[in-house]
Each structure stands twice: as structure tokens, then as C-alpha cells.
Amino acid sequence: MKEVILSIASGKGGTGKTTIAASLASIIPNSAYIDCDVEEPNGHLLLKPKINTEEFVSKLLPKIDPYKCTVCGKCVEVCEFNALINLKFEITLIDEMCHGCGACTYFCPGKAITEIEKPIGVIRKGLTEHGILFIDGLLNIGEVAAAPLIKAVKRKIAGSKNGQAGYFSKGEISNRDKTSKQNEISISSIKSTDDISQQYLFEKTYVIDSPPGTSCSMVEAVSDSDYCILVTESTPFGLNDLKLAMEVLKTIDIPFGVVINKYDASYIEMEKYLEETKTDLLMKIPFDRKYAVAYSKGILPIVLYPELKNEFLGLFDTIKEKLMMVENV
Amino acid sequence: MSDNGYKQIVILSGKGGTGKTTISAAFASFENDKVIVDCDVDAANMHLMLKPKSEKSHEFSGGKKAAINNEICIQCGLCETVCRFDAINDFKINHLKCEGCGFCFRVCPESAISFTPSIGGNYFECELEDDSKFFYAKLFPGQGNSGKLVSEIKKSAINSIKENSLQSSNKKIASINNPDVNGGKFIIVDGPPGIGCPVNASISKADFAILVTEPTLSGVHDLKRLVELLNTFKIRMGIIINKSDLNESVAEQIKDHATEKNIPLLGEIPFNTEFVKALIEGKNIVEVDESVKKDLLKIWEKTKSYIIN
Numbered sequence A: 001m002k003e004v005i006l007s008i009a010s011g012k013g014g015t016g017k018t019t020i021a022a023s024l025a026s027i028i029p030n031s032a033y034i035d036c037d038v039e040e041p042n043g044h045l046l047l048k049p050k051i052n053t054e055e056f057v058s059k060l061l062p063k064i065d066p067y068k069c070t071v072c073g074k075c076v077e078v079c080e081f082n083a084l085i086n087l088k089f090e091i092t093l094i095d096e097m098c099h100g101c102g103a104c105t106y107f108c109p110g111k112a113i114t115e116i117e118k119p120i121g122v123i124r125k126g127l128t129e130h131g132i133l134f135i136d137g138l139l140n141i142g143e144v145a146a147a148p149l150i151k152a153v154k155r156k157i158a159g160s161k162n163g164q165a166g167y168f169s170k171g172e173i174s175n176r177d178k179t180s181k182q183n184e185i186s187i188s189s190i191k192s193t194d195d196i197s198q199q200y201l202f203e204k205t206y207v208i209d210s211p212p213g214t215s216c217s218m219v220e221a222v223s224d225s226d227y228c229i230l231v232t233e234s235t236p237f238g239l240n241d242l243k244l245a246m247e248v249l250k251t252i253d254i255p256f257g258v259v260i261n262k263y264d265a266s267y268i269e270m271e272k273y274l275e276e277t278k279t280d281l282l283m284k285i286p287f288d289r290k291y292a293v294a295y296s297k298g299i300l301p302i303v304l305y306p307e308l309k310n311e312f313l314g315l316f317d318t319i320k321e322k323l324m325m326v327e328n329v
Numbered sequence B: 001m002s003d004n005g006y007k008q009i010v011i012l013s014g015k016g017g018t019g020k021t022t023i024s025a026a027f028a029s030f031e032n033d034k035v036i037v038d039c040d041v042d043a044a045n046m047h048l049m050l051k052p053k054s055e056k057s058h059e060f061s062g063g064k065k066a067a068i069n070n071e072i073c074i075q076c077g078l079c080e081t082v083c084r085f086d087a088i089n090d091f092k093i094n095h096l097k098c099e100g101c102g103f104c105f106r107v108c109p110e111s112a113i114s115f116t117p118s119i120g121g122n123y124f125e126c127e128l129e130d131d132s133k134f135f136y137a138k139l140f141p142g143q144g145n146s147g148k149l150v151s152e153i154k155k156s157a158i159n160s161i162k163e164n165s166l167q168s169s170n171k172k173i174a175s176i177n178n179p180d181v182n183g184g185k186f187i188i189v190d191g192p193p194g195i196g197c198p199v200n201a202s203i204s205k206a207d208f209a210i211l212v213t214e215p216t217l218s219g220v221h222d223l224k225r226l227v228e229l230l231n232t233f234k235i236r237m238g239i240i241i242n243k244s245d246l247n248e249s250v251a252e253q254i255k256d257h258a259t260e261k262n263i264p265l266l267g268e269i270p271f272n273t274e275f276v277k278a279l280i281e282g283k284n285i286v287e288v289d290e291s292v293k294k295d296l297l298k299i300w301e302k303t304k305s306y307i308i309n
């Protein structure tokens, strides 16, 4: 298998999804960390990448030329989102309601509509100290639709099923970067890092940090993944939201397993449910205040606590097996 | 903007896991005359804690979805070309990706595409033990339109108040937790995570926003973005730092940011494992821990003084 996409999702926010995604990206050889939680991207706080490119992402909005428009009303009729309003003497657009579908432009008989770009956010790319590729998206404040930005972030993944525009490679980053030498050093150093004794199995592993929840943004982020890790916690809230997230993954047919974070043995319902539904339990991370403290400072707990790092190496092994199974089916 | 004297308070946290729902439920328990709305339609949780005694389900129409009738389709490919949401592939429409724009339906030369309303989820109108009203919703997985659903449940919450005041109720209002709290009328909204469309819908017309944060770098990061959003909507707000002793220096950063932005600090709650214990037992935190209850009551009183001013 050449490239794999591993997404990390969670029905509920605050379960530790980002910590788990960033930890995996740190221990998997040749990995890239892709933060698709564009409303609240936090991965950069833990991985501390050096950002070397920023790219603005826009959506298309129709612009009506008042000289060409005959106020025939066709555009208003075809707009499903009531974004266009007929004021009798002119047509006006409510930006926030427009989904940029392009129907009005296409159907305007007088060719009075052109489309203009409106920025919705930015995609940042860089490398971490340890040579992990880093990409995230940051939604502009006040912008309502996260899904188009997530889609744009995912296009940066080379070889992804959506991505003709997937051109992103380590080589390119170093070419673009003015301090490319430094980056090349860090890239080569990861290859010799001996605490990664794992065999190289995949040419590249993209670890996608999905937005929480189960809405269209989450679907956009996890779709096309080879495998998804659902992170939950030992509370009834965690279980409730896990069930919803599992439903989504079943609908879009993505294999998955579960990590219970802040594991509390007294909450037995969680494991009971996983057993009943024959869901793979990949790992349990006990609740420990010191992990929370490390996180609060923006430090990955695996950096400080080797026992936790071993757990993650084990998790990666388990996932590798799952991915091979997926591959063989 | 209040409805029949009800003040709308929305509780937000940027990211999840900060204890927002627990705190919302605690505040709600302090008040007699209230309506509670859980606006996290993606992952509704509050009902697990409030355990309504009755609920009435309503359908939410989430917009239209397109489907291709493959017996009529001549595979010209036009629909796939025009669809901007990558929803059409091999003359099949992926329901989860379809935004419901209707472009394909209008463009198909053979009228092979149907375009019909779909149910996007349900919302529930509930009654709690103390006879107050509680609303929550469940968006079907993978649906867009969460903002629309948030607006819809908020609207029905407000309507329920109007109906109720018409009947000028004779309900047996009695709060078990705090009978002597000084009265007020509140719509308590547990907001969704993030800063996207459901959040915008949840804060519209709010009188005051309570931002629950925690002293972690990501907490600060998310908080700043939320503050900016609320400022663009000109909504007044206050900050609560939960798990405040987790990292004192980050807690200081939050306080500095609050001072700089002229936002009142409503209170701090030290890290407490009782929060999780209450969740696991399915209880309101105020029933579990007296000292937390006292702290929260103080914070709520302070919050109210800001709301009323």
C-alpha cells in the first residue's frame, strides 16, 4: 500500500482527538498531520510546525451586472437557498445564504451574472521540528460554511481520491521554503531516528484530525479515509455521541475502531456497547491529571511519558493490521 | 431582545469537553422560570442529564435532495459537470454530499432527476420534573443545515413561552435546588461547539453569552476566536474558567485577554473529578457536590448582575 489516510474523529468535542491525532502523526514514520477541524484548529499548538506557506481559499459568489440584468427573476427562481431577493428594480444577494452552487449564473438568460471570489479561510502548510508534514485550515471568523474549506484542505493530500490538485510533497515544501536546508536536515534526521524501529509499511500516512460532531463537516473530513479512529470518553455523553459517529461511518462505509480516552473503569456501559456491536476497541487511555497538564502547556503527553508512547506504538501496530485487512478485502 | 421578559443566555465554549453542558444544567437548576434549549444538534447531550419526563417529537425538514432515475438517464454527464459538491459520480448521487442546490435537477435534459424534500432530523419538545420546558434536537448524521435546525428549535422554544404566558399558567413552580434564588425569566441555551453556522444561529438574539473555557493553550486559542465572533455580533459576554488550577499561567493569560477585551471574569472553578462522576451517574453536579454548587451559584448570581445591567 502506498499511501494511507487515517482519520481521527469524535462525536463529541474535547475527548482528546487532537492529542491522539498529533501523537500518532509523531510516531508514525513518514506521516503528515492534516487538521480539518477548521473552526477550531488546535493541532499546531501541539506540533508547533514552522509554517512556510499560506494559501487563501475562497468561495464563489455571484455578482450581478445591473446594466445587463433585466430583473427577469430566473436566478431567484433557481436559487434553492433563498440567497437572491427580487427587489423589483434589482436583484440583491445575501452573501451568508449563498452556497456558491453556480445555478443562478448558469441559468441567467442575459448572462448578467459573473462569479467573484470571496475569501473564507486560509490553508497553512509547514513542517514540524521532526519533519512531519503539517497542513491545517483556519476558517475566517463569521464565515459559516466549514465544509468547502475542509474540502480545499483535503485537496492538498497527494493521491487522495478528491485531489487532482494534490501536488504537495516534502520536496516541494523544501523547494519553496527559503530555509530549505534546515528542513532537509530535519527530513533526513527522521529516517535515522532510531526510536522508530517500525518497518516502513506505507510510503505516506496522512493523519486527518476531523472536526467534532457528525454533521456535513465531519463527513467531508473523514470521507475517503482508509480507516477511522473514533475517540470517546467514559461518560454517558461520550457513549451517546460515539453511537452517532459510528452511524455516520457505517453509512459512508469506512472501517473504524474506538479509542477510549479518560478511561474510567466504573463506567461499564461503554465497553458493554462495544462488545455488543462487535466494535474494535483499539486502546484505553486512563485518565491522568498529568496528561491534562502537559496538554494545557501545549506539550504532547507522549513526549513526557514513555509508557504512553509505548501504548501509542502499540496502537499504530494494531492499526497497521487493520489497514492490511482492509487492503486485502 | 427579550421575549415576554425572558432573557436569552447562551453558553458557549469553542471546543467541547470544557464542562459547558454541566454548567448550563447547573445554572438552569437555580432558576424557576426558564426554558432550556440544547443547541448542540450534532451531538445533543443535555437530555441525558436532565432526563425529561415527557417528550413530543417533531420532524425537521432539512432541505431537498436529488436522486437520479437510472432508467431514464441517458448518461450525458451534464449533471456531474455542473454539480459543485462532488456529489455525483457514475450517474449516482451521494446523499451525504448533496447540498440540495437543485442545479442537476434543473439542468438534466431528460428530466431524469428527482428533487424532493428530505427529513433532516427531529426535534423534541420536553417537560422536565419541575414542569419547565426543555428543547433538544437530533440532526440525522451527515446532514448539513444544522444552523437551520438550531434556529428552528430556538423559535419553538420562544413560541412555547408565548403560548404559556397566554394561558397565564398555574403551574407548580418549585425548584428543589434553590427555592430562594431571586427570580428572573431565562431562556438558557447550551450552544454548539465551533464558530460555524450552528453557533451563529445559536447566538442570534442572545442577551448575553457565557464563555466556558479551560486553561489550556487550545482553550485560549478557541476562546479568542469566539470573543471575536461575539464582538462582530455585538453580544455582551462573560468568561468562566473551568479546571482553573490545571495550568495557572495559562489561566492568567485568559484573564489578561479578558481584561484587554473588557470582558468580565464571572468565576473560576478548580479542577474537580466530581464533574465526571456526576456525568457517569447521570446527575446534575449541584446534586452531587455541595461546594461546587455553592461556587456555581455565586457565579450565576454574578452573571445575572451583568445580564440585568
Ligand code: SF4
Residues within 6 Å of the ligand: A064, A068, A069, A070, A071, A072, A073, A074, A075, A076, A091, A107, A108, A109, A110, A111, A112, A113
Ligand atoms: S436571471 Fe439574470 S437577468 Fe434575470 S434577474 Fe437574474 S441576473 Fe437578472
Ligand code: SF4
Residues within 6 Å of the ligand: A062, A078, A079, A080, A081, A082, A083, A084, A093, A097, A098, A099, A100, A101, A102, A103, A104, A105, B101
Ligand atoms: S450560487 Fe447558488 S446559492 Fe448562490 S445565489 Fe446563485 S443559485 Fe443561489
Ligand code: SF4
Residues within 6 Å of the ligand: A101, B065, B066, B082, B083, B084, B085, B087, B088, B093, B097, B098, B099, B100, B101, B102, B103, B104, B105
Ligand atoms: S442537488 Fe446540487 S449538490 Fe445535489 S447532486 Fe444535484 S447539483 Fe449536486
Ligand code: SF4
Residues within 6 Å of the ligand: B068, B072, B073, B074, B075, B076, B077, B078, B079, B080, B091, B107, B108, B109, B110, B111, B112, B113
Ligand atoms: S443530466 Fe440527466 S441524463 Fe444526463 S447524466 Fe445526469 S441524470 Fe443522466
